[in-house]
Amino acid sequence: MTRSENFILDFTHIYIDENIEQTENIVRIDCSDILGTDLYCTKEGEAEIQKRIENFSINGVHFIDSGNYHYITKIMTDKINKKFSLVLYDHHTDMQKPMVEGMTSCGDWAAQVIEQNENLEQLILVGASEADIQQINVKNQSKLITFSAEELRNNSGRKKLDLxxxxxxxxxxxxKDILDKHYIETNWSQGHMSLGMLEHLLKFFLKDKKIIGVDICGECQIGLPFPEYIEAEEKNAETNIELYEYIGRYMGK
Structure with missing residues (x-):
């Protein structure tokens, strides 16, 4: 039996400080004891993550910790047993050449999805720089549609919507590293998008498209000096709750 609750995959306990668990209808899954998961995910780590989420449906909203764990999206989409498309909002492409063969990382997981997932129809990348997009070199690149940060700013990407x-x-x-530092603090370099613009871009899919599920990553750096950490967590919690409630209005959380 699968459950469709919205859930948190908590690798660093950062969500405890954000009090996200107090939000309505969300379950925290403690993953802090799983070895081999930070930045890179070993086969053993992946198997244990799969085990912990096997009784949960992919439907719903899922918080997956900092960008170090963005490869969780590959694990989630591997569970989809029908044709689908992935919409990725990210300041980075996550389609780099693997640094360690045989392991999934936060930097190459999206390349693995587009190259290996036979159910994937399209990968729609939103928010990376044009320079980074030009560096993408993956198999099945015909499945890739990109809307660069520059195209979003000058509104020149609208013609691609028909694709x-x-x-x-x-x-x-x-x-969330797609957002400006006014709205969020992450442990990676960030873009300059406003939260309102991100919600506007999300609405294109949320308002009348069939959505299987949503995941959100991009928490702040662990180990920041205490005053900076508290300030970052307050900012991040506010943005997380805003996104959770905004998406929930369309998905019926």
Whole structure:
């Protein structure tokens, strides 16, 4: 039996400080004891993560900790047993050449999805720089549609909207490093998008498309000096709750 609750995958206990657990209808899954998961995920680590989420449906909103764990999106989308498209909001492409063969990392997981997932129809990347997009070199690149940060700013990417296939459901993944530091503090370099713009871009899919599930990563650096950490956590918690409630209005949390 699978459950469809919204959930938190807590690798660093950062969500305890954010009090996200107090939000309505969300379950925390403690993953802090799983070895081999930070930045890179070993086969053993991946198997244990799969075990901990096997009784949960992919439907719903899922918080997956900092960008170091964004490869969780690959684990989640591997559970989809029908044709789908992935919408990725990210300041980075996450399609780098693997640094360690045989392991999934936060920097190459999206390349693995587009190259290996036979159910994937399209990967729609939103928010990376044009320079980084030009560096992408993956198999099945014809499945890739990109909307660069520059195209979003000058509104020149609208003509590509017609390329998006709308007869399949979508899984949405959000790395909050796409946002300006006014709204969030992450442990990676960040873009300059406003929260309102991100919500506007999300609405294109949320308002009338079939959504399988949504995940959100991009928490702050562990080990910041105490005053900076508290300030970052307050900012992050506010943005997390805003996104959770915004998405929930469309998905019926």
């Amino acid at each position: 998006i296939e709308t007869d399949v459901p979508f899984y949405i993944s959000i790395d």
